[in-house]
Amino acid sequence: GAGVSQSPRYKVAKRGQDVALRCDPISGHVSLFWYQQALGQGPEFLTYFQNEAQLDKSGLPSDRFFAERPEGSVSTLKIQRTQQEDSAVYLCASSLEAATTDTQYFGPGTRLTVL
């Protein structure tokens, strides 16, 4: 079946612009995660949803970052007033179970470049 998809794959934004990144998880997957990956580093946790509930947003770096999953399926990560330090690859992952220890399936990521 289809894996996790993300769009757009690449996004270039001018500093100060708002961006919205979309994640389509695997159908039926309960859990959804967002990560930020800087060049040469491992992914850093941003936030976690169980269905439509955002159970953990402790990794969001500032109040400019906002994520939602209103119907428990597609999720959007929004970054307001983008800054150069927001440049990174944003990865989305989903897992079948509600338990946070299940295997995560990752999307290809959205590479965000802020000029």
Place this chain on the structure above:
Amino acid sequence: SQQGEEDPQALSIQEGENATMNCSYKTSINNLQWYRQNSGRGLVHLILIRSNEREKHSGRLRVTLDTSKKSSSLLITASRAADTASYFCATWPYNTNAGKSTFGDGTTLTVKP
């Protein structure tokens, strides 16, 4: 700071050789997972080992876990050029209902044909 740290940061070997990567972490865990990431791609799950397990195999992969030393190793046997990628360990803290897993910065493996 990252909980998991991989060692070495970079590894270059010839095809057919074995590759060993290590991961150290700081706090008690529920499980530890290894992932592979090809350049410009998302992560692919390789293997999960639970805190009460000591060794696990999957094809050419062998993972060990030593909770007393808070470390894990990933062994790839008979490596192939297609194994060239970055490898990350990720840990799930013990006794948490939060979603926060922690990844290390990875080991970049190059397998020369």
